Amino acid sequence: MARITELMVNGQRRQLDADGDCTLLSVLRDELNLTGTKYGCGEGQCGACTVLLDGVPARSCLTPLAEVGQRTVTTIEGVGKEGQLHPLQQAFLDADALQCGYCTSGMLLSALALLRGKPKPSEEDIVHAMNGNICRCGTYRRIITAIQEAAQKMQGASP
Numbered sequence: 001m002a003r004i005t006e007l008m009v010n011g012q013r014r015q016l017d018a019d020g021d022c023t024l025l026s027v028l029r030d031e032l033n034l035t036g037t038k039y040g041c042g043e044g045q046c047g048a049c050t051v052l053l054d055g056v057p058a059r060s061c062l063t064p065l066a067e068v069g070q071r072t073v074t075t076i077e078g079v080g081k082e083g084q085l086h087p088l089q090q091a092f093l094d095a096d097a098l099q100c101g102y103c104t105s106g107m108l109l110s111a112l113a114l115l116r117g118k119p120k121p122s123e124e125d126i127v128h129a130m131n132g133n134i135c136r137c138g139t140y141r142r143i144i145t146a147i148q149e150a151a152q153k154m155q156g157a158s159p
Contacts, residue, residue: 004065009034010078020066024058025049027065028075036076036105040134047133050106051075057110076105079112088112091150092143099137107133111147119155121147 002020006013009032016031028034028051037060040048044059051060052074079086085093088111098104107130114121114129121129126147135143 002066004068007032007065007068007073008070009073010075011072018065020064022065023061024051024063024065024068024073025060028060028073034075034077038102038105040102040106045132045134046103047106047110048103050109050133052109052113055113055116057113074109076108079108086112087153088115088147088150091146091153095142095146095149097139097142097146099139103133103135103137107135107143111143111150115147115151115154120151123148 004016004018004020006015007027008014009028014032016027018027018031025037025039028037029039037051038048039061040046042061044062047059049059049061050057052058053063053068054071055074080089088108092098092104092108110130110133114126118125123144126144130143130147
């Protein structure tokens with residue numbers, strides 16, 4: 001397979017030298033040292049490895065690097081702004097929507113894609129969008145609450 005020498009990650013062109021058959025997850029973690037994206041099941045079923053490709057959630061454990069091409073990759077490291085949490089990240093903290101934190105980056109990226117596409121999601125919309133992101137700690141109700149609160153904050157309304 002061809003060598004991949006450049007990726008657009010979190011708004012920056014990143015230089016690398018990786019085989020196109022490598023997974024996006026392994027390149028993010030091992031080559032670019034972006035370790036917020038987690039290896040979970042390795043089968044695309046748990047959502048821990050979720051990143052955004054051109055704003056769309058993708059399972060990086062199943063995505064061959066060669067398929068990324070010129071698309072923009074967003075990882076959890078690219079969500080906040082220079083020392084400030086994104087409103088969605090803050091809402092997860094405020095709602096205690098994380099315990100061990102292992103699933104959190106994938107949850108946040110799936111939720112971010114939802115809120116960008118549907119700024120005022122219903123609870124049903126949230127459940128549907130988050131389907132496939134597994135939280136072993138079982139904080140699903142708090143995750144839904146956090147997404148609802150973030151949606152309000154991002155719209156400029158008080159929670």
